[in-house]
Structures are given as structure tokens and as C-alpha cells.
Amino acid sequence: MKNTKSSSSTALILGLVGLTAFLSTAQAATIGYWRFEDDVLTDSSGNGNTLSVITGATKEAIPVSGNGSEFSSPIPQTGDSNGSMASFNGSGSLSVADPFGASGLGSFTAEAYINLGSTSSNTQYVMSQYDANNGDRSWGLGIADSNGTLSAGANEMYLLVSPDGDNPTTLLPLGLTLTTGVDYYIAFSFDGSTGTNDVTFYYQDLTNGGTLMSTIGSSTMNKVFDSSAKFRISGTGNTNIGGKFTGDIDEVKISDTVLSSSELLIAIPESSTLSLFSFAGLALVFGLRGRKRLHGKESV
Numbered sequence: 545m546k547n548t549k550s551s552s553s554t555a556l557i558l559g560l561v562g563l564t565a566f567l568s569t570a571q572a573a574t575i576g577y578w579r580f581e582d583d584v585l586t587d588s589s590g591n592g593n594t595l596s597v598i599t600g601a602t603k604e605a606i607p608v609s610g611n612g613s614e615f616s617s618p619i620p621q622t623g624d625s626n627g628s629m630a631s632f633n634g635s636g637s638l639s640v641a642d643p644f645g646a647s648g649l650g651s652f653t654a655e656a657y658i659n660l661g662s663t664s665s666n667t668q669y670v671m672s673q674y675d676a677n678n679g680d681r682s683w684g685l686g687i688a689d690s691n692g693t694l695s696a697g698a699n700e701m702y703l704l705v706s707p708d709g710d711n712p713t714t715l716l717p718l719g720l721t722l723t724t725g726v727d728y729y730i731a732f733s734f735d736g737s738t739g740t741n742d743v744t745f746y747y748q749d750l751t752n753g754g755t756l757m758s759t760i761g762s763s764t765m766n767k768v769f770d771s772s773a774k775f776r777i778s779g780t781g782n783t784n785i786g787g788k789f790t791g792d793i794d795e796v797k798i799s800d801t802v803l804s805s806s807e808l809l810i811a812i813p814e815s816s817t818l819s820l821f822s823f824a825g826l827a828l829v830f831g832l833r834g835r836k837r838l839h840g841k842e843s844v
Contacts, residue, residue: 573799576643578777580630580794584638593643600636601778603628604792612792614727614750615657619795621809629794637788638777644800649770653803654685655731657794660722663690663699667786671796674704675773675781681706682771684780685732687722697721703732703743704785709769718745719759726751729810733802736767748810756810
């Protein structure tokens with residue numbers, strides 16, 4: 545007699561183990577993930593990094609056309625549907641206490657979908673961990689003002705980084721000049737283990753059907769200062785270096801490792817990852833079906 549009970553139980557266990565391994569691997573590096581689906585505050589990473597809001601940041605449905613309409617749905621990496629985004633009027637900001645916490649800030653990756661609503665005579669920051677006081681300055685992903693600033697051209701994205709908590713260093717302009725009303729996916733990673741060529745910037749023009757592009761920035765720094773400053777979406781804690789963002793932001797994710805291009809939110813997972821997920825799913829289904837047959841006395 546074939547031991548269906550044993551084989552179905554084994555399949556069920558394999559499915560659960562495989563699925564757990566897949567989800568654990570996917571979530572292990574994620575520090576915070578703000579999708580703006582339920583509201584503008586919830587952290588979908590499971591790490592409890594709930595945001596606080598300042599007036600001027602609201603949840604908006606992703607429109608059929610216009611600003612934000614090309615923000616991915618579903619999200620290529622996860623398959624999750626995407627129905628809403630956060631909208632900022634130039635005075636709003638979202639923040640949370642240092643999400644890296646005791647683990648510290650070493651190598652990391654930050655990602656988001658953005659649409660610049662208007663240019664400004666002041667710099668605008670998409671996200672940052674950068675306060676006014678010495679010892680609280682770390683990094684900020686900014687957009688140069690309409691005249692160009694900090695070695696970046698007009699409306700060009702740049703990364704501002706401090707290696708010691710005090711003096712900022714503009715590592716790049718990042719090579720992407722934003723056009724208002726255009727949907728973009730953007731990301732950067734900082735590799736603290738290399739000491740050179742340590743920043744990789746990714747971007748994709750979603751409105752005009754562009755492909756994922758990348759640039760590599762060379763610096764002599766091997767670390768970003770591990771500040772205890774709040775993480776902010778839109779603006780910084782230092783108004784002297786720039787202002788808050790005007791436009792739409794979605795799917796903000798920070799990870800405590802350098803993600804490869806195939807691991808970014810905009811990327812479809814590699815076949816090996818899909819195979820693992822498929823195997824886990826099939827094993828889980830097989831196990832559940834076997835258990836159902838046992839309960840219905842269909843085993844042979």
C-alpha cells in the first residue's frame with residue numbers, strides 16, 4: 545500500500561519550509577518598506593517602522609492617467625498590486641526614528657517611485673537621514689534647484705553624504721535630470737566594503753518607456769556616517785541645505801545590504817528565485833491536496 549499520508553505530509557513540510565525560506569530571504573535585508581496602500585504611515589516590512597506625518601502629505605489613488613499613473617502595478621519584484629501613493633505639496637514630510645537602530649548603517653540600498661510635481665529655486669529632498677546638528681548628518685537623496693547647485697545641474701538628482709557626521713560630501717551628481725510630470729523609478733546602493741566605486745544609482749523613465757539605467761559613482765569614502773537622525777521621506781532635518789519635495793512618491797524601501805539590479809523592486813525576479821518559489825508553492829499545494837484526500841478517505 546502506498547503511504548499517501550507520509551508523502552503528503554512530507555510535501556506539506558517541504559512546501560512550508562521552502563516558502564518560509566523564500567519569504568525570509570526576501571525580507572531579511574529589508575529595514576523599512578512604505579507602500580502607502582493602507583495609509584501613508586504603515587511599514588509593510590514587518591519591522592514596525594511606522595511613520596509620523598506632517599501636514600502636507602496625503603494618500604492618493606494612483607490615477608488612470610497623468611502623474612503617477614505609470615508607477616508599477618503589480619510591483620515586478622513582489623507581484624503585489626499597487627493602488628495608491630503619497631502626495632506631497634512642498635511642505636509635508638514623513639519621518640520615523642532611525643530605522644537602522646542598533647544594527648548600524650553600513651552598506652545599504654534605498655528605492656522609490658517618484659514624480660516631480662514642480663521645480664524649485666530651492667533643492668528638494670526625496671528621502672534622507674540628515675539633521676542640522678553636527679554628529680547627526682548622514683545622507684540625503686536630493687534634486688538640485690532650477691539653477692543647479694552643489695556641483696549638480698539644474699533639476700539633477702544627487703546624493704549628499706557625510707562620512708563623519710559633520711561635513712557633507714556630494715558624491716555625485718547622479719546623471720538624471722528630472723522632468724516634471726514624468727514617472728520615474730529610482731534607487732541607489734552604497735557599498736561600504738569597497739572604498740571606491742561604492743555608489744550605484746539606478747533609474748528608469750516609466751512614462752516614456754525607458755529601460756533600467758545605472759551609473760557608478762567613484763569616491764574615496766568607505767562608509768556613510770551612522771547617524772541617529774530620523775529617516776525622512778521628503779525633506780531633511782536641516783533646512784539650510786534644502787527643502788521638502790513637491791510631487792508624488794511611492795514604494796519607498798530601504799535595505800541593509802547592497803541589492804543587485806535583479807533584486808530591485810522594478811526587476812522581475814531571476815529564474816532561480818522563481819523556481820524556488822514555484823517549488824515551494826507546488827509542494828504546499830500537493831501536501832494540502834494529499835491531506836484533503838486523507839480526510840475524505842481517498843487514500844490507497
